[in-house]
Amino acid sequence: MTLTSDLYNSRSKIDFAPIWKRSLPISLGLVVLGVIITSVFGVNRSIEFEGGALFSVPVEQSVTVGEVRDVVGVPQARIQRIENADGSSAMRVQIPTELASEFDRVGADLNAVLIPGEQISRDTVGPTWGSQITQSAVRALVLFFIVVAIYLAIRLEPKMALGALVAVVHDLVLTVTVYSILRIEVSPATVIALLTILGYSLYDTVVVYDKVLENWIEPANRRKKYSDLMNESMNQVIMRSVNTTITTVLPVASMLIIGAFLLGGDSLRGFAIALLIGLLLGTYSSIFVAAPLLAWIKERYPDPLPEKI
Structure with missing residues (x-):
């Protein structure tokens, strides 16, 4: 069997552990660097935010x-x-x-x-209108995090909610960093795109976590290390995440290339760029940030097997 066939049939045996040992510190370093870059250079805010x-x-x-x-x-x-x-x-x-x-x-x-x-x-x-738009955008992001944290803590478990939110923050910081470096204008459409990609990022992460939780309640898996169980679960769902990303990225890329660049739709450019960057980062973070982070937390702070999902 080829690797591609094994991946599509959830029979792959990829060892993610060595990759995860590198991906977590690298991602942390990129987030810290991103915060520094954004703090120093700021973002190119549109007139709706600045007035x-x-x-x-x-x-x-x-x-x-x-x-x-x-x-x-x-x-x-x-x-x-x-x-x-x-x-x-x-x-x-x-x-x-x-x-x-x-x-x-x-x-x-x-x-x-x-x-x-x-x-x-x-x-x-006016400056008052610009300030109101900025405050509304911040409130929307804060509300998003609160609602997601509560839902994931109830639907899955608190530690998984923490891992998912860290991955979302990772995606958000790196997306904003790209905007800061390239001096792409941040408009209300960009904020909408950011909220959209955070949803996609969470979807990929929840798919992984749900499979881990499903496998964890099986009696045969109760003695396994959580990192081994996470590795097994990742092999089972990785193609689902990749396929979802590909089918989503293709229309977004078309919107960016055809709508924004060829047809000159400036209003689409910032929206499509944010979506494209966020979708790719969301797939990366669900595999290389959220998964190893949860395994690390679980092995250091273990908890009993849940009675039900």
């Missing part, structure tokens, strides 16, 4: 970001070139809310690079 004014200026292909920056004359301005699906170009100029006195002057000066006959669009978000 301010956002100008969209149709420009000729020859106009550069540097030229627009010279016209704007505001060092704190964020300027980005947008390439539309029809071949036209535009500059997005975001001015922070603390420079509200400059909004009108910047809007007038941008006419110098505007294509004749076109118009400059302007959106303004």
